[in-house]
Amino acid sequence: MFIPVIASSVTAGAIWRTIFGTDGGIINTILEFIGVDGLNWLGSSKTALICVCVVAIWKNVGYFLVIYYAGIMGLSPELYEAAKVDGATSIQSFFKITMPLLKPINYLVITLGIIWSFQVFDLSYTMTNGGPGRSTVTLVMGIYNAAFKEYRMGYACAMAILLLIIILIINIVENTFFKEKKETAR
Numbered sequence: 001m002f003i004p005v006i007a008s009s010v011t012a013g014a015i016w017r018t019i020f021g022t023d024g025g026i027i028n029t030i031l032e033f034i035g036v037d038g039l040n041w042l043g044s045s046k047t048a049l050i051c052v053c054v055v056a057i058w059k060n061v062g063y064f065l066v067i068y069y070a071g072i073m074g075l076s077p078e079l080y081e082a083a084k085v086d087g088a089t090s091i092q093s094f095f096k097i098t099m100p101l102l103k104p105i106n107y108l109v110i111t112l113g114i115i116w117s118f119q120v121f122d123l124s125y126t127m128t129n130g131g132p133g134r135s136t137v138t139l140v141m142g143i144y145n146a147a148f149k150e151y152r153m154g155y156a157c158a159m160a161i162l163l164l165i166i167i168l169i170i171n172i173v174e175n176t177f178f179k180e181k182k183e184t185a186r
Contacts, residue, residue, distance in 0.1 A: 002062040009059065013126025016055045017042065020127075042128050045135035052124050052136050059123070060116060064109050071105035072098070107178045114170055118163060139163050 004012060019026045020041035028038030042048050075098065083093045099106075121140040124130060130137040130145070137145070139159065147156035 001065055004059045005062045007059070009122040010126050012055060012059055013123045016051070016123075017127045020051050043132055045132050048128050048132060048136050052120070052127055055123050055127065056117065056120050060113070064113070067105060067109055068102070071102050075101055103178065107174070111171065111174060114174070115167060118167055139166075 022028060022038065022040045022043060025038070025041070027041065031038050039047060041051050079097050079101075080093055083097055088096065118138075119140055120138050121144060124136045124138055124141055125144075128136045130141055140163070143156050143159045143163070146152045146159060
């Protein structure tokens with residue numbers, strides 16, 4: 001599960017471009033074997049972005065699993081034993097013990113996931129080069145294109161500042177959502 005995390009994004013993009021390939025791609029070969037017509041996964045504006053998103057999720061899920069595993073290993077088994085003695089079901093224990101105690105882990109995973117999703121460049125560039133049309137052009141790819149292909153550095157800097165503002169706003173909203181409710185002592 002962790003191998004995709006340590007694999008190069010360019011390598012992963014190239015491998016998945018082959019998997020999603022129209023002629024001889026693994027997915028289309030399987031679909032044709034069961035009698036379904038293959039799709040042009042990366043050549044259709046309806047499916048190309050979904051394919052890039054699937055690969056980005058696949059690439060990072062191992063990292064998040066390790067973080068959750070470490071968080072779960074840090075939970076005290078005595079809490080679950082006490083809940084079981086009190087008659088709590090495993091579902092109640094999950095929602096009343098595990099989820100509240102994993103709140104900092106959830107915060108970290110969601111924060112990293114959001115920030116990394118805004119940084120997707122290499123997968124989109126490797127798999128589709130921003131196409132078909134501009135359907136897989138991310139904000140970071142737009143910054144790259146403006147700066148290094150169109151030589152509009154001012155525009156690229158403005159887009160980078162917009163990216164920073166968007167991530168800050170999302171992080172502020174996330175902080176207010178995950179903020180601990182502090183009771184005042186009287």
